[in-house]
Amino acid sequence: MQRRCAAINYYIINEELARRAKEMNSYFDYKAGSATAEYRQSVDKAAQIAEAQKRKVDLIHHERIDRLLDTYARRLAENTNRQNAIAARVPSTLIAGGSNFPVRKKEKQNQASDTAMAEWRESQGILDKIRGTGKGGISADDPEAVQKLKAKLEALERDQESMKAVNAYYRKHKTLEGCPGLDPVQIEKLRASMTRDWHPEPKPYPSFRLTNNNAMIRQTKKRIEELSAKKEVEFEGWAFEGGVVKMDVQANRLQVFFDEKPDRDTCSAMRHGGFRWAPS
Structure with a gap:
């Protein structure tokens, strides 16, 4: 197709x-x-x-x-x-x-x-x-989650700096004409938004826009730190009588290996715990 x-x-x-x-x-x-x-x-x-x-x-x-x-x-x-x-x-x-x-x-x-x-x-x-x-969305299980979150963070930070620069330009020149990074369509939209704003001194990007975007930046940074720390922790597993527990990092799953096929009660308990039987 x-x-x-x-x-x-x-x-x-x-x-x-x-x-x-x-x-x-x-x-x-x-x-x-x-x-x-x-x-x-x-x-x-x-x-x-x-x-x-x-x-x-x-x-x-x-x-x-x-x-x-x-x-x-x-x-x-x-x-x-x-x-x-x-x-x-x-x-x-x-x-x-x-x-x-x-x-x-x-x-x-x-x-x-x-x-x-x-x-x-x-x-x-x-x-x-x-x-x-x-x-x-960007799942914690995604092996590229940190890279994707970093790309998102960069975009948010670019937006933040752009909004601050436009506001600073307007504060200095009292006009958006000639503002770097803005095309005529964007300028007209910002003008229309400012006209509707009933604050005494409206600005191209209201304070709440920068506050909300900054909150997203903080949340994204925090999630990057959490996932990076989690990625650095190496899970080694452990042995028990009759088998061993291992972590499949690529598949993000816990695996239990038995030396011999377990009894019916053990199999039932494993199934109820969310495990699937996969004979080797």
Whole structure:
């Protein structure tokens, strides 16, 4: 059988809502079709992740990957339209000015925006499901667990440094234009997020993002230390009257060898203990 390419289904982005949201929150004119283009760019990136995962796993997992990709595309479109609809309800202070500003309406809008942003984060979690399909998590039994955790740690630390650098750049320049490592799409997303943030001095990456990521870094480091220490402990086994106990490190299992076939009661006790009889 040949590997099937990821089936991409694009869903409809409401351009009128996107235009109204832009007008309510920016002095710049809305570029027709930009919301749809940005959405499709995100779906295309998800499709690339799906394709990469298909190359790593068995064909039986490909259908699930396609379903997850389609779910991501649909939920992202729904969330994009929802966020634009919310953003179009009340103008930002930049547009409306400070006098007679509808504070109560803005509070309700911010609450709705927070809910929509939580939904967006859930949709991004689908990408992790795609990456994990056919592989499972990083198990302690995996002989490459430490290496995989170190790779994960490096990615988390890169994200942490990147977020800190972007925040520092904005703190110094009061703009994201020209910020190293950010493309126009990322800049626009961060701007939109800051517009929805009702803190007095919003920043590109809120403090909770860095705090949560830092917690993941600590947890990953701790797990690396635990697995590394466990790996260094050599299990030697022991002898008993009538046999010996050994550890099969590769298979991560305990083996009991008898000099002679044990009696029925011993065999029954071994079975109840989770052991399987394998005559040599």
